[in-house]
Amino acid sequence: MKLTAPLGIFGGTFDPVHNGHIQPIIDAAKITQIDKVAMMPCYIPSHKDKATVSSEHRLNMIKLVCQQQPLFYPEPRDINRGKPTYSVDSLQSLRADYPNTPLCFFIGTDSLITLTSWYQWQKILTLCHFVVCNRSQGGANPTQLPTNIKEVLSQTQTQNPKDLHQKLAGHIYLANTNAVDISSTELRNRLKNQVKYPQKVNDFMPELVLAYIRQHKLYQLEADIC
Template identity: 30%
Template sequence: MIGILGGTFDPIHNGHLRTALDVMQVVGLEQLRFIPLHGPVHRDQPQASAELRLRMVEAAIAEQPGFVADERELRRAGDSYTVDTLRDLHHDFPEHPLLLLMGMDAFNGFPDWHKPDEILQLAHLVVMKRPGESQLSEAARELLQRHEIPVESQFNLEIGGEIQIQTVTQLDISASLIRKMIKQDESPRYLLPEAVLQIIHAEGLYRD
């Protein structure tokens, strides 16, 4: 089973990495693919270039077995739609079930994503819940009622469409916080891997 974590990763930080590892270990993923978005549809465009964001992801995950940097969305021009990425992955890995990771905030908006029904045909979902998080929109709650499986259950390897809530390590870190600290000439050390911080300093990222 292949896990998928998409994001702008502007920059990637320890909140991304620790929660991804939590899910990988609990679910037993063969690999987890980090997919930087080219042009996110529902959020501000990234400040760092696609090339630098990919470099930061590669540097961040270099020492973790099973973590893979996947540049397929960066090669595709225009908006980044999850359903297109899942189709591509199914083409490349036809024998591997796909597991899409997302946070609670993203899951709340999932019913309004582009082709959510097809996404659920192509993949299972793991909703990463930090301790204390519980608020769900009505649409997300209805979706969960139809598709949720217990946290201790194994995913069906023949189909998609199952949703599991997994509690992950609570790290109150955000890329926007890191960018703000750098702009204010404060150090974000220990919020992100040192290899990523070195790239940020070398390239002068997030200072303007």
């Protein structure tokens, strides 16, 4: 079976999407020579509180990012599914559509630490590779990871990103990426209460996304949240 070029996958709530999401993925995609990444917003995330704004708004913000960054394209299948999202379901759907394509699931070190608590995590490793990015300054040191994660890495980790191109699934690659130390929660707090949090948000999200948030009065106390 001849494999096609790998497809990157980056899922999340994206409530809102920001540079802390975008920049580490750009870095990791360059390191791994992955030319296309699907940005896949959750409909109802299975591991977090319900999103603050509607799926439509979150998908629209993703589309704005994709307009500016040719690496990304919007992947709405989780939203279109309209039910609670598990990574294994999304990856099985993608695998059915891309049977000869290595799937590379981008996650942060925070997610790697909890990997063995994911629903059907062993099956996930038969469907995709993991590319692990730093999501905050001083990301997790591999030597300081929990013992169970070290055991998983001992069986799956590769030091060579080319391996992600030569097999459909099963590897974990730790990418040395530049972290942007911001979270969606912090940005929502700044947008809701600019008196209490006077720090600028402009440096932490694309201009088009911030303009969209302001246009639709999202994350503000007076907003009519749908």
